Amino acid sequence: MKINLLDDTQPEKTDGDRISALFFKSRNVVITGEINDKLAQRTVTHLLALAEESDDPINVYISSPGGHVESGDMVHDVIKFIRPKVRTIGSGWVASAGALIFVGAEKENRYCLPNTRFLLHQPSGGIGGQATDMMIQADQIRIMRERFDQLFAEATGQTPEKIAADTARDFWLKASEAQDYGLVGHIISGIDQLS
Known part of the structure; x- marks a missing residue:
């Protein structure tokens, strides 16, 4: 393949492109x-x-x-x-x-x-829709909360109960x-x- 060095159809790299590539x-x-x-x-x-x-x-x-x-x-x-x-x-x-x-x-x-x-x-979310859907959403937020308490307990050395109490607000x-x-x-x- 022959490359034409005078071909100006190739997009020229801008300073922003070079900075992005370097970063x-x-x-x-x-x-x-x-x-x-x-x-x-x-x-x-x-x-x-x-x-x-x-x-x-x-x-x-x-x-x-x-x-x-x-x-x-x-x-x-x-x-x-x-x-x-x-x-x-x-x-x-x-x-x-x-x-x-x-x-x-x-x-x-x-x-x-x-x-x-x-x-x-604690995790939060907007709950809406039919009553059965709201119950499902509320249960998913509870499950997420328990997962958060466990995850942050493992990360910090605190107990899940302490994480739950501290993050109630x-x-x-x-x-x-x-x-x-x-x-x-x-x-x-x-x-x-x-x-």
């Missing part, structure tokens, strides 16, 4: 904003591609108000599924489904910056409180402190 290979993944299916798909694709590339550690930076639980589950499970060590780094706020993603990493690989705040709470933790609670492994102020 993609940097082994850093950024999760910001609402956790939804599009964010989960983009994040999981990035994690799987980096896992294929090498077994070097991957850094996942999280600042999120939370969102869709099953989308958070997808990212959480893939963090545990892939071979490379994943370090989660909280910044800003890490709430709800964002916290679910955060605890996908092992405790020793969970970091946050000094001003990070965490929010844990919005449960806010500043960085040092999150570390004492077992949610955070290390509070860091610079990238050189990642290990």
Whole structure:
């Protein structure tokens, strides 16, 4: 195949394209904003591609108000599924489904910056429709709540009963409180402190 170097029909890479390609290979993944299916798909694709590339550690930076639980589950499970060590780094706020993603990493690989705040709470959802459907939805929320209590208990070293009691209402933790609670492994102020 002969290539014409003067062919200007090939799209030229922009600075944005080059920055995106460079960032993609940097082994850093950024999760910001609402956790939804599009964010989960983009994040999981990035994690799987980096896992294929090498077994070097991957850094996942999280600042999120939370969102869709099953989308958070997808990212959480893939963090545990892939071979490379994943370090989660909280910044800003890490709430709800964002916290679910955060605890996908092992405790020793969970970091946050000094001003990070965490929010844990029980899952919620809008219930509507016929009475039988509402009963099914309420039961699914109960099952999800029990799963959350168990998952965060395993991640923090607290009991499921303590997690349930603490998250009966919005449960806010500043960085040092999150570390004492077992949610955070290390509070860091610079990238050189990642290990």
